[in-house]
Amino acid sequence: KAGVTQTPRYLIKTRGQQVTLSCSPISGHRSVSWYQQTPGQGLQFLFEYFSETQRNKGNFPGRFSGRQFSNSRSEMNVSTLELGDSALYLCASSLFYSNTGELFFGEGSRLTVL
């Protein structure tokens, strides 16, 4: 079956702009989690959505937001981009929420902020 699909794979933005990233989970999976990965901080949890509801949230400023649609596809948005937002953004889907089961990851969206 198709894996987790993230778009776009690469993007370049400038400071102050906003960006929207998309994630299509594995068919049947209702949980989508987002992570930010940087060399210095590793993987940091952003938020998790299950059945269109945010179930869990990490310690990121309000500039980072997300949503999930009825077909389980999810988007995350970062407004007023800062240089430090440059990172690989990974999406993971799962059958169950709250990290109960195995997470299946996409290949990520690599964001560069200039």
Place this chain on the structure above:
Amino acid sequence: AQKITQTQPGMFVQEKEAVTLDCTYDTSDQSYGLFWYKQPSSGEMIFLIYQGSYDEQNATEGRYSLNFQKARKSANLVISASQLGDSAMYFCAMREGAGNNRKLIWGLGTSLAVNP
């Protein structure tokens, strides 16, 4: 303090040899889970193996095994018979918390290079 510590930023191993990647963790939960993921250069995180805190036997999945030493709070990954395709970043993660507050906490990873 780091909850997941991977002390080896980089490791080298000869093809066909075994290699151990270290992971120590810190939690006060009685029930927790430990995961290992592999991240090749493509970026995708690939699940390798899972060990629950109450599992008495070490987990194994093909060439991967997890050396779980609960008292020492270590969960080392052992890869037997290394292959060139094993070259990647390897991440140890711990699931702790309960109910809606379960979180996955990640180590900073170990870069493994398999030499021919």
